[in-house]
Amino acid sequence: MTDRKNPRLLAVAAALIFVSTMAVLLARQFTSAPSREVPAFRVFGPADAPVQIDEYTDFACPACRHAAGKVEEMLRVFDGNLRVSFKHYPLLNIHPWSLHAAAFADCAGEQGKFKEYAALLFEGQEKWGRARDLPPEFEAYAKQLKLDWPAMKACSEDQKTLRRLQLEISEGDLRGVSATPTFFINGKRAVGSAQLLDQAMKFDNILRKAAKK
């Protein structure tokens, strides 16, 4: 075992380690995968839709509220041809209650009202977004929608819910998401509703191509 004395081997080892490190870091930057499955209550549109959108959103972000309306409109216009997977990407450093909001929204989803609860969160984001203590709005919205609040609270503290959120945030990090809303439209990135609408102009081409198949 005297081979470690060989400086040329050391140089080769260092070069291999350097190259493999760079290859992995580059692949991480450019990969559109991995994309984890989201719960069924956060997916809108048929599985075989030609246009697939992953939407990374923060409930406390005003641009996300604006984009949510656009996405809703697009789902109506491209009915049956569009599938949107809603993914949480709370910006924890600037929105202290976003993670809680995401957890509560998922727990409302478990009770069949994700969309409705999400709409109320967006609508009232200015009220709860910068609260010092746990905003009472989370409970008020649940009661407004006649949801089981104690069950929602327990669900929001459940490790399973929190892990799912952490994994989604981490997935967003790996896909290079740093701002919200970020969309991946058939793998192509768009940040903000202006870029989303810009991409939507090309949907007709995608749909025409899909129809020819």
Place this chain on the structure above:
Amino acid sequence: MMDRETGRKLGGLLARVTVGAVFVYSGVIKLMAPPEEFAFAIESYQLVGPQLGMLTAQALPWVELYAGVLLLAGVFTRWMSLAALAMLFGFEVILGQAMARGLDIASCGCFGAASGTPPQEFLQNLGLMLLAWVAFKFGGAYSADAHFSQAKPPEAAGAK
């Protein structure tokens, strides 16, 4: 007809490349996924806390990747084979204790999302340990080690 020495060399090469490829695959598949995923798998063994689990999840895939790459190229073959053997032995101990304690582990985390159950991985690891041992004994042929040891040092080549 292949003589015994050639058979050993080819067997060693095959073992080295197989173990190296498995380590590269195992490292890359984890590095391309969120580290939390592997950290959750580590936590399910109930040996370390979340912080150490996360640290391990971030570091171990790189170690696997580097060991695999060096084994594939045949750089420091004997040391890398030993390192692979030691890692596989460590994984085996961890899997074994989980099975002995009857821990409910759906996925061992060995190959990210593509992992099997602990008993499957336990058996697979045994096979890999055998291959790592073969690589340790006979894996030096057709390697970077062999290439550089064949190159004569300047004084031996008669350089002035």
